[in-house]
Amino acid sequence: MSLINGMEQATLPANDRAIQFGDGCFTTARIRDGKVEWLEEHLHRLEANCQALMIPFSAWESLKQEMIAQASEHHEGVLKVILTRGSGGRGYSAANCTTPTRILTVSPYPGHYPRWREEGISLTLSPVRLGRNPALAGLKHLNRLEQVLIRTHLEQTDADEALVLDSEEWVSECCAANLFWRAGDTVFTPSLSHAGVNGIMRQRCLALLAQSRFRVVEVNARETAVRQADEVVICNALMPVIPVRAYADVRYLSRELFEFLSPLCEQSKKS
Secondary structure, eight states: OEEETTEEESOOOTTBHHHHHOOEEEEEEEEETTEEBTHHHHHHHHHHHHHHHTOOOOOHHHHHHHHHHHHHTOSEEEEEEEEEOOBOOSTTOOTTOOSOEEEEEEEOOOTTHHHHHHHOEEEEEOSOOBOOOTTTTBOOBSOOHHHHHHHHHHTTSSOSEEEEEBTTSOEEEESSSEEEEEETTEEEEEOOSSSSBOOHHHHHHHHHHHTSSSEEEEEOOOHHHHHTOSEEEEEOSSSOEEEEEEETTEEOOOOHHHHHHHHHHHSOOBO
């Protein structure tokens, strides 16, 4: 059961634009000890995404209180918040769409993340490429068909996650995580100016690295850069940081970057 516009229900109008066009955005937050971790950052992401997509959502205080209330009922879990443009308009036109829809759903916390943090994960190269679109780059919008295809291909392999390139063959991200790799004291992460999602934990890692002994660079890089790295980690708001032990025939033995980021990213910031 989800909370839709403040009411517990499991149905959405067939003409809601999330169904019609994927017209909306979302964020996924970790619940720990009954609190939403990085609550203000998740709200900021939703607000920035709504502004970019020109969705006239304004019920921010109601949404915040609903997120807090939903989390309070669970010791641990995952809170997903979806904002859609709502119902209305004709065809692609958003005219008369004045009442956005908010949807909150809680699900169990992924049980494999603690094991991944301990053992590390394996990556495989996805055959699916992300389309480049500067207008949507960085946003966590509801058009996730690329990720659905990436995940479908991934599930046909023995790998844990997928390395994803964009349509110009630049490294972009993973299926459900951002990516960092280290060469010596320099840490690289893909530029997201044309494709990919600018995750909350990615932003946290960038801020931490900027104040560390590491030099951090956002780059356009080919897949070979990941192969030649000393170390690779992935991150998202739920993981929050996971070491990569292998990519294709490459094995990564170092955990220097992971050991720096992991304890800092695991520190709770709850509301």
